[in-house]
Amino acid sequence: MAFFDYFKRAPKSASLAKDRLSIIVARERAGTRSGPDYLPALQQELLAVIARYETIDLANVTVNLDKSGGCEVLELNIVLPDSPPPPPPRLSQTVSV
Amino acid sequence: MSKVVVITSGKGGVGKTTTSANIATGIAQQGKKTVAIDFDVGLRNLDLVMGCERRVVYDFVNVIRNEAKLQQALIRDKRVENLYILPASQTRDKDALDPEGVGRVIEELKQMGFEYIICDSPAGIEKGAQMAMYFADEAIVVTNPEVSSVRDSDRVLGLLAAKTSRAELGGPAIRTHLLLTRYSPLMVKRGEMLSVGDVLELLGIPLLGVIPESKAVLQSSNKGAPAILDETTDVAQAYLDVVFRYLGQERQHRFIEEEKRSFLGRLFG
Ligand SMILES: Nc1ncnc2c1ncn2[C@@H]1O[C@H](COP(=O)(O)OP(=O)(O)OP(=O)(O)O)[C@@H](O)[C@H]1O
Ligand SMILES: [Mg+2]
Numbered sequence: 122m123a124f125f126d127y128f129k130r131a132p133k134s135a136s137l138a139k140d141r142l143s144i145i146v147a148r149e150r151a152g153t154r155s156g157p158d159y160l161p162a163l164q165q166e167l168l169a170v171i172a173r174y175e176t177i178d179l180a181n182v183t184v185n186l187d188k189s190g191g192c193e194v195l196e197l198n199i200v201l202p203d204s205p206p207p208p209p210p211r212l213s214q215t216v217s218v
Numbered sequence: 219m220s221k222v223v224v225i226t227s228g229k230g231g232v233g234k235t236t237t238s239a240n241i242a243t244g245i246a247q248q249g250k251k252t253v254a255i256d257f258d259v260g261l262r263n264l265d266l267v268m269g270c271e272r273r274v275v276y277d278f279v280n281v282i283r284n285e286a287k288l289q290q291a292l293i294r295d296k297r298v299e300n301l302y303i304l305p306a307s308q309t310r311d312k313d314a315l316d317p318e319g320v321g322r323v324i325e326e327l328k329q330m331g332f333e334y335i336i337c338d339s340p341a342g343i344e345k346g347a348q349m350a351m352y353f354a355d356e357a358i359v360v361t362n363p364e365v366s367s368v369r370d371s372d373r374v375l376g377l378l379a380a381k382t383s384r385a386e387l388g389g390p391a392i393r394t395h396l397l398l399t400r401y402s403p404l405m406v407k408r409g410e411m412l413s414v415g416d417v418l419e420l421l422g423i424p425l426l427g428v429i430p431e432s433k434a435v436l437q438s439s440n441k442g443a444p445a446i447l448d449e450t451t452d453v454a455q456a457y458l459d460v461v462f463r464y465l466g467q468e469r470q471h472r473f474i475e476e477e478k479r480s481f482l483g484r485l486f487g
Contacts, residue, residue, distance in 0.1 A: 169276070169290070
């Protein structure tokens with residue numbers, strides 16, 4: 122509603138767009154832009170392995186290529202699904218290359 | 219029976235991907251097993267519009283190069299049953315798609331029981347666009363009421379009649395449908411935009427529907443959820459009409475005339 126929109130701050134869909142983009146852009150940079158030649162294939166194979174575990178949603182996997190102290194780190198973050206009850210703590214794994 | 223439908227336009231940015239996502243979603247909602255293939259190699263974005271970009275592992279080109287099985291590359295939609303996406307590749311190799319490979323994948327999709335195979339074409343009239351239309355049974359030509367778009371649509375109609383498998387094998391002509399998108403009845407009324415009638419007269423193919431210019435399209439692409447899923451918007455209504463019409467139901471054309479809006483309607487609309 123135009124009248125009420127005026128008083129709202131940021132539209133909700135725009136922040137959703139930004140969240141989605143920051144995740145996918147990080148993944149694509151890690152897979153294509155920088156780092157050693159084998160990185161794209163490595164990332165694809167890692168994701169393919171994760172995809173075999175149907176309880177894990179690939180939408181909950183983030184990938185990042187970081188430079189820390191002169192070495193490159195491929196960071197893979199997997200949010201494991203809650204298995205009720207009781208909900209276990211959220212675990213994440215980091216794979217360093 | 220499977221139907222291969224290409225969504226094509228010649229001109230870029232007219233709404234092919236938006237249309238592919240909405241029509242594929244709408245057809246699947248009617249219980250038909252449907253797949254949307256992104257033919258825009260190098261610029262993939264159908265997965266973004268459909269909101270499954272994070273679930274892409276393998277793509278169309280991986281399948282063609284036998285680097286992955288078709289089943290591994292197909293993404294099952296989370297919201298709509300019977301709906302699958304085959305994402306495009308990010309490769310810069312423009313020759314990644316060849317008729318043999320594309321034909322093999324389409325044949326395999328038919329074997330898997332897909333009733334509708336929706337091919338989202340890249341812009342242009344070069345190889346990429348020709349690959350997307352090559353195996354089509356039907357074409358939805360997406361056109362904006364704008365000079366260059368109408369001209370390009372006419373060129374695409376020429377290609378559909380000459381550079382496709384059906385044309386080369388002398389089969390029945392590809393059925394063509396016009397989808398006029400980003401239409402603004404107010405601008406037409408003011409004489410600032412070509413009317414549906416004008417475009418129909420110029421292109422001479424049957425009208426499948428008119429999709430209004432609407433901010434709901436941007437909102438839905440922000441969310442990664444095709445507009446047709448939220449039935450309250452004008453675009454969703456327009457695409458729903460198109461889907462039902464396409465599946466053979468009678469639907470009056472809407473969104474052609476400017477809607478009368480009251481003062482309160484404008485304030486709160
Ligand atoms: N009915 C509409 N109302 C308003 N904006 C629209 C509408 N349809 C499409 N758009 C916008 O137009 C832009 C282009 O749309 P889309 O990506 O679907 O076009 P395309 O033909 O697939 O482009 P390309 O040729 O680059 O593949 C997008 O920003 C989209 O949000
Ligand atoms: Mg597109």
